[in-house]
Amino acid sequence: MRLPKLVTTLQTYSWSLFLSDLFAGITVAMVAMPLSIAIAIASGADPAKGLVTAIVGGFFISLLGGSRVQIGGPTGAFIVVVFSVVAKHGYDGLVLATFMAGLILLVAGWFRAGRLIAFIPEAVVNGFTIGIAIIIATSQLKDLFGLRMEENPADFLEKVPALFAAAGTVSISAIIIALFTIVLIVVLRRLFPRFPGLIIAIAAGSALAAFFGPDVATLGSQYGQLPSTLPVPAFPDFSIARIVELAPSAFTIAFLAGVESLLSAMVADRMIGGSHRPNAELTAQGAANIASSIFGGMPATGAIARTATNVRAGGKTPIAGLVHAATILIVMMLAAPLASYLAMPSLAALLLLTAWNMSEPHKWAEHLRGRKSDLLLMVLTLLLTVLVDLTVAIGVGVSVGLALRLYRRSDTIKSDWTPPDR
16 A cells, blocks of 8 residues: 555644644754754765755655654665765766665555565664664764864775874864763753754754864864755756666665665554554655755655654654654754854764664674574674675675575475485
């Protein structure tokens, strides 16, 4: 079934539901804004692209999606892919790859591929998620410690030696700001879980940066002032050769968007006791990525952390997601100049915590107690993600995982076949 949840929820909508959705949408927007900016920067893109993706992608995911409470936008899982595509093909290549990924997701939704997520081994999902978290955390060490590096390599094996080589340029001010931001985010989350503590912590960290003076890098000093309007929509330029060149990246983006959105919708189902429509969700992801690319944005998908925030804040229907997108647009139009004062160490601290949460440390003991074959598959996927390439990691991980599943199934089947007497 591909009917959007918005259509069915509006049939019994009320003012009390609207007030709940309004408060939740505004709350999630306060969380999403600094996170979207930080994700765009870590991806090698202009920070404004993160806000555009949250607005446009988030709007279509809520408008057409199959979950009552799903919140969409740029997510940490895409940082590795986006950075790689931008480095190899330029930002225009990323826009075209995102557009192509949207078309792939539309086709997947049309052919009801939403249930296929059940065939992706959990060990593979855990492996590439932890691998991505490691890469994200490593990518933030430069701004976290205020390092001065002439070159910041994208490859993990090249990045680590470069970070050690720049260790002598550590800034005590940057470390203090980053630690202050981390502590404040954690404290506010525990004491006031329904309060938008992220934006308060980032603002407080940036105010502390102003106290330390111009030595601390800010969003404005590195990227200039954010625009106060959405860009003019335009279709990406393409050619047959360019489409063939970007096809692997497009399939990777589509796979990640589909898997993460459906996983997020499943988590949301457990939180609200509901049931999402997987094929409608895939269709929404396709439309959202096409729309995001037309506005020059990045890949968009359902975001587990923001969806959980929406539920905790009282979001009941997709209207909360639409309010979230509208709120970010309004704030961008009215307060874009203020974003230039955001401190880079504070944004790095935010992404470091995001990476930590992505790795799900509370499940590490469970992984170790599980099947040894699943543990080896997870470690294999993790190492390939960090050391080789995410596309290779997913391909090898899924192939090995399905082979293991068939092997286990064959062990449980007793055949009545007997060898012929020759």
